[in-house]
Amino acid sequence: MRKAFKKRIFLLIDEKGRKESPWNRFFHLSIMALILLSVTGIVLESFGPLRERYGNVFQWFEWITIVVFSIEYLLRIWTADLKFTEDAPWRARLRFMLSPMGLIDLVAILPFYLPFFFQFDLRFVRILRITRLLRIFKLNRYTRALGLFTSVFFEKRNELGITMFVMFLLLLMSSTIMYYLESDVQPDQFPDIISTFWWSVATLTTVGYGDVYPVTGWGKLVSGVIAILGIGLVALPTGILSAGFIEKIEDKHKKEADEAADEAKPFKYCPHCGEKL
Structure with missing residues (x-):
């Protein structure tokens, strides 16, 4: 009896149970609506x-949201052994808790409970309240769009990591060069290399706020070169992610075409040898 009830709960809350439980879609839509309403409430609450x-x-509404999310989180821990059947129950639960979605579920509710157990400075409590916005990442479990972005980002992590490392080197080099060129003329604007990072970021991303800028001839020359390099370098992560999205979409279309072709065949398997046609 308990196993059957646990199985029904699992089919209700698990994203792969839609084909077996008619209530699964309703549950997921309700959670999605609650997430969106929660984030909307956080935004509206900022208006005095x-x-x-x-x-x-x-x-x-925040209390109701926390209660629902807490129950969902506990149920997912309880039914984790049905999701990861190859692991022991305790290992399956630990595996879920340490998974990306499990951590997101925990972050969505943890800031609410921490002040009850620990005394924090009011400023830190405000920071904890900001983390409530992270619960929007719970939508990754229920929407294909966020899931697609996550998978593309994960698959292209090496290329993105290399690009970010090159960008960091360029930021460091440009900050160092600009510091030695401008610090004597503008000691308040370029007091050290770390402070000059702000100028490098604004210039490399071609934002150019104008609050910090070079005044010497060599400084202006270096600034122009860095700005030109930034046009191409900052666009690299966008190109990598765009290529990843195109690959994913093409793979999806190819898979759908193959499945449609298989369904159109009169026989999917050979009636004599049993091999797939």
Whole structure:
């Protein structure tokens, strides 16, 4: 009886149980709606007049959200052995808790409970409240769009890592060069290499806020070169991710075409030898 009930719960909350449980889709849509409403509430709460007038409503809704997310998290831990059947129950639960989605589920509720057990500075409590926005990543479990982005980002992590490392080297070199060129003329704007990083970031990304800029001839020359290099270098991660998306979409279309072709065949397997046609 307990195993059957546990199986029904698993089919209800697991994203792969949609084919077996008609309530699974309703559950997922409800959780998605709650996530979006929760994030909307966080944004609306930042408006002073709304916070003063509906502060109790925001608080009650936050409590309801935390209760639902907490129950969902505990149920996923409880049914983890049905998801990872090859592991022992305790290992399956630990595997879920340490998985990316398990950590996101934990971060979505943990900031609410920490102040009950530990005394924090009010500023740190505000930072904990900011982490509530991370619960939007829970949508990754229920939407294909975020799932596609995550898979592409994971597959291209090596190329992105190399690009980020090159960007860091360029930032470091440009900050060092600019510091030695401008620090004597503008000691308040370029006091050290670390502070000059802000100029490098603004220039390399071609944002150019204008709060810090070179005034010497050599400084302007280096700044122009860095800005030109930034146009191509900053675009590299975008190109890598775009190529990854195209590859994923093409693979998906090819898979769908192959499945359609298999369904169109009168026989999927040879009636004599049993091999797939």
